[in-house]
Amino acid sequence: MTLDRRAELGEFLRSRRARLRPEEVGLIDHGARRRVPGLRREELALLAGVSVDHYVRLEQGRTLHFSESVLDAVARALRLNPVERDHLYRLARPWSGEEPPAEQHVRPGLRRLLDSAGDMPAYLLGRGTTVLAWNRQAAALITDFSALAPRDRNKARMVFLDEGMRGLYEDWPGKAADVVAYLRLDAARNPGDAEIADLIDELHQADPEFRGLWDNHELRDKTYGRYVYRHPVVGRVELGFETFRLPDDPDQALVAYTVEADSPSATALRLPAGLAAESQRV
Incomplete structure (x- = not known):
């Protein structure tokens, strides 16, 4: 599409x-x-x-x-x-459409920043909701991205096509609406990106809920907000998130989760991070 x-x-x-x-x-x-x-x-x-x-x-x-x-x-x-x-x-403005989008790369400094984030889950989001990089806390909270094929490391594809994601978010319909609204905005920002067009077409054919949300024409940028996760190991975890766009590549956004100090969610968050560390040592 x-x-x-x-x-x-x-x-x-x-x-x-x-x-x-x-x-x-x-x-x-x-x-x-x-x-x-x-x-x-x-x-x-x-x-x-x-x-x-x-x-x-x-x-x-x-x-x-x-x-x-x-x-x-x-x-x-x-x-x-x-x-x-x-x-x-x-x-409403002309677009030349002459050059395809450049391949996105993750700077080594950004990878070090993700790895040094402590207990804070964080990941780097690219064009078309592709997850470009992540830390072990994000993998423990959301999914083991390293176990996925590169094309499947995509938030929109995961939210709509991975049944596990529907159970992970307490308000899955709200999360799904956010993802579609952001993807529509991203598609307009990158009208020549064939991978985004293919992703939209795939989801449009595969999921009627995606089609319904897409037809609403809602738009939402990824800035800050709050999600509640239902983690299979530690249960309910309430997290805020903040988004930071790279000055030299606004198509890359660092998404970092925050949690209130000494809250039940802060305590719960330490366990999946520990499990991720253990899994990496095995």
């Missing part, structure tokens, strides 16, 4: 129109029956202060040469958040 930027742009704008009701944006609904949910194109154009024809050309992707003022006006009318606004700009 190669990303068709014109089709993606239209679907994205329609999905954002659909979530707005006339009364929410100060329009009077005269009670006429609506064939589609949300705002009509004419209403959105009115709110944005652009001609209906101009907005229709944007939504239909007839051209990718829209001015910054038009895109800003449409973003305000649709009440887009910063991530969604950047996504609109990315889709």
